[in-house]
Amino acid sequence: MSYYERTYRIGFGGGLTPAIKYLLISNTAVFLLSLIVGAGSFSSWFGMTPGTVFSEFRLWQFFTYMFIHAGPWHLIFNMFFLWMFGCEVERTLGTREFVKYYLACGVGAALLHLIVSFLLSSSGVDVPVVGASGAIYGVMAAFAVLFPERVITLLLFLVLPVQLKAKYLVMIFAGISVLLGTVGAFGNADGVAHFAHLGGMVAGFLYLKLDWRTEQVGQWVRQQRESRRVVQGLKQHQAMQQIRERVDEILDKINEVGYEQLDEEEKRILREASQKFSEEKEPE
Numbered sequence: 001m002s003y004y005e006r007t008y009r010i011g012f013g014g015g016l017t018p019a020i021k022y023l024l025i026s027n028t029a030v031f032l033l034s035l036i037v038g039a040g041s042f043s044s045w046f047g048m049t050p051g052t053v054f055s056e057f058r059l060w061q062f063f064t065y066m067f068i069h070a071g072p073w074h075l076i077f078n079m080f081f082l083w084m085f086g087c088e089v090e091r092t093l094g095t096r097e098f099v100k101y102y103l104a105c106g107v108g109a110a111l112l113h114l115i116v117s118f119l120l121s122s123s124g125v126d127v128p129v130v131g132a133s134g135a136i137y138g139v140m141a142a143f144a145v146l147f148p149e150r151v152i153t154l155l156l157f158l159v160l161p162v163q164l165k166a167k168y169l170v171m172i173f174a175g176i177s178v179l180l181g182t183v184g185a186f187g188n189a190d191g192v193a194h195f196a197h198l199g200g201m202v203a204g205f206l207y208l209k210l211d212w213r214t215e216q217v218g219q220w221v222r223q224q225r226e227s228r229r230v231v232q233g234l235k236q237h238q239a240m241q242q243i244r245e246r247v248d249e250i251l252d253k254i255n256e257v258g259y260e261q262l263d264e265e266e267k268r269i270l271r272e273a274s275q276k277f278s279e280e281k282e283p284e
Contacts, residue, residue: 016083017090019098024079027132030067031075043068047128048110050117066106068130078132085136085143092146101142101207102135108203109134113196116181134196137173138204144170145208174201240276247273 016024034042045058048065052058069075090098113129143150148167164172181194250266262270 015087017087017095017098019090019095019102020083020086023082023086023102023132027067027069027075027079031069031072034068039070043070043128043130047130048113049126049128050114051126053114062107062110063103065110065128065130066132066135069132070130074131078136082132082136082139086139089139089142089146093142101204102139104207105138105141105200105204106132106135108138109193109196109198109200112199112202113193116195129193129196131193134193134200136200137177137197138200138207140170140173141201141204142208145205170201174198177201243269243273243276 046061046064046068048061049058053061069078086098086102089101093101110129113134144166148165150166151163152166152169153161153163177194177198180192181198246269250262250270253262253266
């Protein structure tokens with residue numbers, strides 16, 4: 001893939017990129033709207049609720065849930081991490097591809113949470129999942145794939161500076177999600193959809209490593225369609241060839257004994273062959 005051959009800008013920030021800017025604005029606007037409408041009813045309709053997303057055909061929740069947040073700090077932390085990791089990822093992938101990637105990670109996060117909710121717990125299927133965390137974890141995974149050796153400085157306990165390479169930092173976040181998600185599945189839930197975080201990372205990693213870009217998907221669909229068309233054409237050609245051989249045999253019989261000596265099956269074959277041959281001729 002061409003992602004690894006580009007020149008990367010050093011450091012975070014460097015000015016807001018278009019998609020990140022509009023994601024920050026839209027998430028903030030939706031949060032303010034939820035305060036006006038009422039956070040409870042807003043989350044029930046637009047949060048991703050495993051128990052109703054399919055039973056009540058609320059498929060839009062796979063997309064809308066990632067724009068809703070449970071509180072101001074939830075929103076602030078998510079938007080901070082989106083800005084911190086997202087700008088460079090968008091510069092590398094391009095704005096259009098970044099938006100597709102971001103949404104794919106969000107949907108992947110929702111799907112994994114949905115699966116785990118039904119497999120491991122019945123109590124969480126009626127609880128709406130909200131927040132951009134799953135998609136943002138996917139963005140972090142992209143950062144680690146694109147800039148694995150980039151050193152990131154974090155303030156441990158907001159005081160102690162700790163430096164880690166991007167690939168190790170994302171591994172730690174993934175490990176924490178697995179650990180806390182597993183603990184929560186067995187009765188010590190902390191109200192955080194940890195498997196959704198993991199789902200966003202997995203979806204993002206597979207998207208980049210397997211090159212699940214829409215251009216590639218479209219190319220694959222076109223190739224499959226062309227392959228089916230070619231196979232169908234070959235089968236039709238083979239069928240017509242078999243009909244011609246049978247017609248030649250019948251015509252030889254006519255030359256020998258006359259048309260009246262043909263049986264009904266042979267006459268039917270001649271009529272159908274005549275119709276097929278006329279359909280093959282292009283209109284003048």
